Amino acid sequence: xxxxxxxxxxxxxxxxxxxxxxxxxxxxxxxxxxxxxxxxxxxxxxxxxxxxxxxxxxxxxxxxxxxxxxxxxxxxxxxxxxxxxxxxxxxxxxxxxxxxxxxxxxxxxxxxxxxxxxxx
Numbered sequence: 001x002x003x004x005x006x007x008x009x010x011x012x013x014x015x016x017x018x019x020x021x022x023x024x025x026x027x028x029x030x031x032x033x034x035x036x037x038x039x040x041x042x043x044x045x046x047x048x049x050x051x052x053x054x055x056x057x058x059x060x061x062x063x064x065x066x067x068x069x070x071x072x073x074x075x076x077x078x079x080x081x082x083x084x085x086x087x088x089x090x091x092x093x094x095x096x097x098x099x100x101x102x103x104x105x106x107x108x109x110x111x112x113x114x115x116x117x118x119x120x
Contacts, residue, residue, distance in 0.1 A: 029093040031108030034072040036065055039103045048072060048091075048108075058102035065106050072106055074099060 036044040038056050046052060052067045053075065061078035071091040074084040077099045084099040093110030 029110040030070065031091055031093045031095070031110045033109045034065070034067055034090075035107045035109055037105045037107070046072075056104050058099070058104045060102040063099055063102050063104040065104075072108060073097065074104075074106060077102055077104070 032048055034044075034046045034048060035042060036046070036054060036056055038058055043056055044054055046054070046067055048067060048070050050067075050069060054065045054067070056063045056065060058078075063077045063084075064075040066073055066075040071089045073089045074087065074097045077085055079099050079101040081101075084097040084104075087097040090097060090106065090108045093108055096105055096107040098105045
């Protein structure tokens, strides 16, 4: 089975198309605001322009949320499994870390929403 010049052109065009679609799909909108909720209510909206640490009270105790320029994360949480802490840094619009046992969450928002709706 031999490949001809036209076959190479088709393979190359397919590779370029796949690379462009992958870049488009995974290159999300950078967030510019962190929305912090406790028990479903917004308690703080903070820009991602300067470093800050917020302490948010929940049923299990205090959740600490750290903001640095361009990103945010749950620094510490009293929840037993620490899933929201393990989520790590959030920087793209639509990303969220949910500390469900303590009913605290942080969501990143950008200029345009990543989803039509986001339910907790």
